[in-house]
Amino acid sequence: MGGLLAELGKKIADRWFTLLVLPGLLYVAALAAAHALGHAHPFDARRVTDRLETVDADAASAAGLALLGAYLLAAATAGLTAQSLGSLVERLWLAADWAGWPPPLRQLAALRTRGRHRRWTEAVSNYHETREKAAAAHVRARLAANPPIPARPGPALSSPLPSPRELAHRKILRIAAEPPTRPTWMGDRLNDATVRLNRDLGLDLATVWPYLWLTAPDTTRTEIIAARETLTRATTLAGWGLLYLAVAALWWPGLPIAAAVLVTAWRRARTACDMYALLVEATAHLQSADLAHRLGLEPTGPITRETGTALTDLVRTRPPQLDGPVQTVW
The missing domain is CATH 1.10.287 (Helix Hairpins)
Incomplete structure (x- = not known):
């Protein structure tokens, strides 16, 4: 058990270092270079080399070690900030609770x-x-009275026009x-699966999903987890794009870099959101009959709207009855 926990901790540490610290090191270096270059001399590499020579001269001293520690701490802080901004971006892109904004x-x-x-x-x-x-x-x-004129043979089109x-x-x-x-499109893409399952099968996805998740095969859950992690990585990349706006404030070539990162994150998030919604909806279609059978509904053939409605009612939490006297526990 101790070896398993140690291996798990090592994987988590490696993942944290790869996803947050390494991009943070690059970001802090870009921020320092932007501060050295400025808007007036955006491509004067000598300014950066002069700053690096100063740092190399102090690298062996206590000040240099303190500077290295501050550099690593700033990189980790930038990674956590990007992750937090990514969570905010995900909330904006999915917009599940926009009515409460x-x-x-x-x-x-x-x-x-x-x-x-x-x-x-x-x-x-x-x-x-x-x-x-x-x-x-x-x-x-x-x-038409006249028969159609046969088309002359010609080169076959590889992809006919729609x-x-x-x-x-x-x-x-x-x-x-x-x-x-x-x-947003991404918010509606996730909501579309819920709407179709409720309309076609009578399933309330928010109510039934925990039970579907527990009874789904490991391969299915692995695919869904991978799709969800891809979406999270895309929104974290958007967080890095927002952070690079600070680089653009000091160094104008950072603006196209930030724009490219944000556009890439947006495109990846759309693809991941589409795949995630597709997998969730497919899992509900494939596993609902098995879940109904496990709960004793005994469906015959493919799941119907009546079976889906009965399944939702069976697993839905009902409010307590107030027919008898209310017992208060202090």
Whole structure:
């Protein structure tokens, strides 16, 4: 047992050093270089080398050791700050509790949610109009008196162009698959799984998920944990991007660096959020029948809405009954 705990502690320490301290060392070095260069001489490398020569001259002294310790401490502090900022960014991007945000963030989130819902409604209306036009054109072609002229043979296209209906459907998915209720795409992507499971299977995902998680196979849980950790790493990268804005305040080339880090983090977070939501929804579809069987519901065949509703009611916590006298324990 002691060896297991020691190995686990070693892995945690290695991971903490890799994910936080090493990027922190790079950040502190970039911040020191930005302070040495400034806006007036952004590419004068001699300023940095002169500063490094001064540090090398004092490296063997007590002041140099203190400077090295301060450097390591600053790197660790920067890593923890990036992690905290990443948690804040994750809360903003997922926006699960945006209705409880303080003003004016709540008003801005509500305005953006209404705008996304309006654009989604327009995209859905355009999709149905495009589908109706395509169906009408197909009927007209079938009712035409003249037979269609056979197409001349030509080079085969490796990737045919998407139809207008496919383009209209992609426009819907770029906003949200279900009616938007959150101000961000990532927030709606996670909420879409909950909406579909409730509508199609009668499952309240927040209520049933702990039971699904406990009965899911180890391989399934490993995949979900990996997807969730990928999302966390992406939001932590966004935290580093916010920290690099301090570098940009001292050295203007740091601004494109910070922008590149933030854009990369945003793209990775969207991909990870999509994968995480897909795995959660797939797990609910695959494991709900097994969970219902374990709880004695005995479903026959694929899980139905009636079975999902019964499963949710079975595991939902009910408030206490107040029919009899209330007993107070002091």
